[in-house]
Amino acid sequence: MAELADGPRPxxxxxxxxxxxxxxxACQGCPNQGICAAGAAAPDPAEAAALRAxxxxxxxxxxxxxxxxxVGKSTxxxxxxxxxxxxxxxxxxxxxxxxxxxxxxRMMGLDGEQVHQSGSGWSPVYVEENLGxxxxxxxxxxxxxxxxxxxxxxxGLIKQFLRDVDWGEVDYLIIDTPPGTSDEHLSIVQYLGAAxxxxxxxxxxxxxxxxxxxxxxxxxxxKVKLPIIGVVENMSGFICPKCKNESQIFPxxxxxxxxxxxxxxxxxLGKVPLDPQIGKPPLLEHFFESKVTGTAT
Amino acid sequence: xxxxxxxxxxxxxxxxxxxxxxxxxxVGKSTxxxxxxLSLRHSGKKVGxxxxxxxxxxxxRMFRVQDNxxxxxxxxWVPVFVDQDKSISLMSIGFLxxxxxxxxxxxxxxxxALIKQFxxxxxxxxLDFLIVDTPPGTSDEHISTVEALRPYQLLGAILVxxxxxxxVGDVRRELTFCKKMNLRVLGIVENMSGFVCPHCSECTNIFSKGGGEELAKHAGxxxLGCVPLDPQLSQSLExxxxxxxxxxxxSAFPALAHIAxxxxxxxxxxxx
Numbered sequence: 001m002a003e004l005a006d007g008p009r010p011x012x013x014x015x016x017x018x019x020x021x022x023x024x025x026a027c028q029g030c031p032n033q034g035i036c037a038a039g040a041a042a043p044d045p046a047e048a049a050a051l052r053a054x055x056x057x058x059x060x061x062x063x064x065x066x067x068x069x070x071v072g073k074s075t076x077x078x079x080x081x082x083x084x085x086x087x088x089x090x091x092x093x094x095x096x097x098x099x100x101x102x103x104x105x106r107m108m109g110l111d112g113e114q115v116h117q118s119g120s121g122w123s124p125v126y127v128e129e130n131l132g133x134x135x136x137x138x139x140x141x142x143x144x145x146x147x148x149x150x151x152x153x154x155x156g157l158i159k160q161f162l163r164d165v166d167w168g169e170v171d172y173l174i175i176d177t178p179p180g181t182s183d184e185h186l187s188i189v190q191y192l193g194a195a196x197x198x199x200x201x202x203x204x205x206x207x208x209x210x211x212x213x214x215x216x217x218x219x220x221x222x223k224v225k226l227p228i229i230g231v232v233e234n235m236s237g238f239i240c241p242k243c244k245n246e247s248q249i250f251p252x253x254x255x256x257x258x259x260x261x262x263x264x265x266x267x268x269l270g271k272v273p274l275d276p277q278i279g280k281p282p283l284l285e286h287f288f289e290s291k292v293t294g295t296a297t
Numbered sequence: 298x299x300x301x302x303x304x305x306x307x308x309x310x311x312x313x314x315x316x317x318x319x320x321x322x323x324v325g326k327s328t329x330x331x332x333x334x335l336s337l338r339h340s341g342k343k344v345g346x347x348x349x350x351x352x353x354x355x356x357x358r359m360f361r362v363q364d365n366x367x368x369x370x371x372x373x374w375v376p377v378f379v380d381q382d383k384s385i386s387l388m389s390i391g392f393l394x395x396x397x398x399x400x401x402x403x404x405x406x407x408x409x410a411l412i413k414q415f416x417x418x419x420x421x422x423x424l425d426f427l428i429v430d431t432p433p434g435t436s437d438e439h440i441s442t443v444e445a446l447r448p449y450q451l452l453g454a455i456l457v458x459x460x461x462x463x464x465v466g467d468v469r470r471e472l473t474f475c476k477k478m479n480l481r482v483l484g485i486v487e488n489m490s491g492f493v494c495p496h497c498s499e500c501t502n503i504f505s506k507g508g509g510e511e512l513a514k515h516a517g518x519x520x521l522g523c524v525p526l527d528p529q530l531s532q533s534l535e536x537x538x539x540x541x542x543x544x545x546x547x548s549a550f551p552a553l554a555h556i557a558x559x560x561x562x563x564x565x566x567x568x569x
Contacts, residue, residue: 067352067353067400068322068323069321069323069324069353069432069433070321070322070324070433070459070464071322071323074463099436100320100433100434100436100470101321101322101433101434101470103463103466103467106462106463107463143466143470144469144470144472144473145470145473146320146435146470146477147435148435148436148440148474148477149435150405150409150436150437150440151404151405151406151436151437152405154436178322178433178434179322179323179352179353179433180352180432181352181402182352182402182404182405182437183404183405183437185402186404205323208358208535209327209355209358209359209534209535212355212358212398213353213355215397215398216352216353216398216399216400216401217400219398219400220400223400223402224402238492238501238503240494241499241501242494242499243494243496243497243499245494245497247492247494247496247528248528249492249503249526249528249531251528251531251532251535253532253535274503276501276502276503276504276505
């Protein structure tokens with residue numbers, strides 16, 4: 001989203017989307033050095049064309065966001081993908097861009113799987129014939145491996161995921177994100193520019209300490225012109241399996257997601273209770289599909 | 298030269314610096330940072346909290362000072378005191394935002410610059426403990442914070458997890474981060490470890506159980522204890538109350554007090 005200044009590039013310019021962008025000796029003194037070093041430069045024309053080609057095959061892209069960590073983005077993304085893939089006629093792709101804390105492989109029962117290269121790019125790992133998954137988790141050889149990367153390197157991998165993964169024709173591309181409003185989020189919105197982005201689903205828990213971060217995320221969406229499909233309130237109450245009484249473990253002291261959605265004029269897609277067995281896909285699928293098909297037509 | 302710079306710096310009066318980390322989001326880093334500060338305060342210590350979560354700063358609200366702003370003095374920024382006592386002081390980007398709903402949409406370099414400022418320019422004065430609350434992950438904020446604190450005596454890091462595999466998986470990576478950055482691991486806390494129904498006392502392991510303890514054993518680091526899910530603790534944090542003072546009979550209290558005691562024991566062993 002940062003525009004590079006016009007004018008001649010330095011001799012031996014490494015290229016604005018290379019790993020050396022902004023850091024090579026040749027970059028000293030170049031007016032674009034800062035932009036390139038932050039990985040914020042728009043992709044090269046050739047790269048942009050490659051991204052466009054891949055994303056043309058995606059009918060609807062949905063980002064799953066939250067300002068807050070640990071509210072259930074990955075859980076929701078996984079269940080949503082599974083729910084949508086229950087319709088065998090739909091091709092679903094689940095992309096995990098949480099580079100430091102990739103949860104999707106474990107949630108989908110794909111621990112230990114690796115990515116394979118083919119002539120047409122990286123092959124996603126298939127859970128079902130119509131549900132493919134990609135995550136940095138598949139690129140790590142040990143569960144102890146840490147990805148200790150600053151922003152530009154993370155941006156580079158996200159771009160690679162979008163450019164090089166051969167999903168084929170996809171009805172729904174669900175993108176699970178890390179918490180926050182930083183490199184990963186800016187980059188994915190930027191790189192998805194060519195795709196039809198149905199919008200964002202924002203996940204929260206009921207308490208104010210989550211909502212205060214989620215309001216920032218809603219603001220982020222407005223800033224980058226990302227439509228908001230709606231908000232899901234997760235961990236919304238707990239029913240004791242023994243006495244069936246409800247406890248509010250994460251109390252909605254300021255009215256929960258319902259009040260926030262009213263105030264900010266966004267849809268509340270639903271509330272999901274705390275459930276040690278984990279959620280119920282048809283409920284999420286119903287809420288989601290009615291929104292997406294509504295926006296698509 | 299470096300010795301002199303260290304002596305004159307804003308961290309010269311800080312006796313122990315500890316980081317609260319987790320690979321995973323939402324496991325209770327800010328909660329543990331807050332309750333640890335409150336517990337240490339109750340043991341007569343002066344404590345500061347530096348909140349380097351720039352996108353989702355939780356600390357100000359947990360002390361009910363979210364509407365405060367930061368002032369300058371000759372040595373830099375004055376931290377926000379939680380009360381008249383001045384025994385707990387805070388610094389967070391939360392105090393620098395004009396509107397609390399403003400999103401901080403910054404890439405790494407800008408975040409790194411503010412973190413360097415936070416480490417160098419806050420006039421903490423004399424503190425027994427400076428607790429650094431971090432966002433989830435192993436990225437810009439974490440690398441920059443550790444590098445900026447390198448010249449000072451970093452006590453070490455407390456790692457927070459919840460019991461289930463998906464959290465423990467991320468915290469394993471955080472342990473690798475600590476190893477690579479030469480950061481001593483003071484121990485692992487297993488948070489949200491079980492819920493006792495207030496109506497019938499049935500215990501449900503909503504987020505499973507034991508993952509944190511097993512990880513500590515596997516990694517050869519101390520296990521600091523299990524903190525149960527406690528609606529009174531959640532409520533207390535929502536309202537910015539002093540949980541340690543006001544809810545000593547609540548289910549999370551014993552574990553939180555025990556964590557603080559182990560930190561105190563560790564530091565008194567160090568000095569003897």
